[in-house]
Amino acid sequence: MTDYFDTYVVVAALIVIGGAIVAGALVANRLLRPHRPTDEKLTTYECGVDPVGQGWAQSYVRYYVFAYLYVVFAVDAVFLFPWATIFAAPGYGMTTLAEMFIFLGFLATGLLYAGKKGVLSWV
Template sequence: MSDSYGVVAAVVALGLVGLLGAFALNRALTVTYPTEGKLKTYESGVDPVGEGWAQVHIRYYLFAYLYVIFAVDAIYLFPWATIYAALGVSTLIEMFVFLAFVTVGLLYAYRKGVLRWT
C-alpha cells in the first residue's frame, strides 16, 4: 500500500519540478526593456482617460443572474428529458420539484419588476 503512495508522491514531485523549471526557464530567457510606453495602461487601442471607476446599474446584474438560473435549468432539464423513459416516475416527481424552485425564482423576479424593460 505504501508503494502506491510513493509513486503518487514521485509523480507530484516531478510535476512540481517540471513546472518550476518551466517558470525559471521562462524568466531566464525573457528579454525585457521596461520603458514608460510599455508600462502604460493599454486597452483596445484607446488611451485611458479619467478614473477606472464607473457605476453600473444593478439591473444588468439581475439579468445576468436570471440567465444563470435558466442556463442551470437547461443543463439539468435536457439530459433528464433524453433518458426519462429509463428513469421512472420518481424522477418525474423530482424534476417537478426542481422546476417548482425555478418557477418560484422566476415569479420572485417578476414581482420585483426585473423582467420589465421600462
C-alpha cells in the first residue's frame, strides 16, 4: 500500500517544484525589469496611429460562429484518423464503418443546419 501512495508523493513534489520555478521566474522578472511608466507608454497602441474615440467597439458575432464551425468540423479529423487506422483490423470493419457513417451523418446534419440558417454566407 505504501508504493501506491509513494507515486502521489512524487507527483505532488513535481507540482510543487514546477510551481516554485514559475513563481521564481515571475518574481525575478518583477525585480529585474525596468519600471519607468510615461503617458506615452500607457496609451493604447493601434498600429502606429493615435487612438481616436472610445476604446470600446462592436464586433460581429458572425466571426465567432465561423471560428466555432471551423473548430467543430476540424476536430472531426481527430476521429477520422483512428477510424482509418483500425478499419483494416480483423473484426472491426463493418462496425467501424457503420459508426463512422453515423458520425459523418451528424456532421452533415450540422453543416446543413448552419447552411440553412445562413451562417455560411459571407455577405
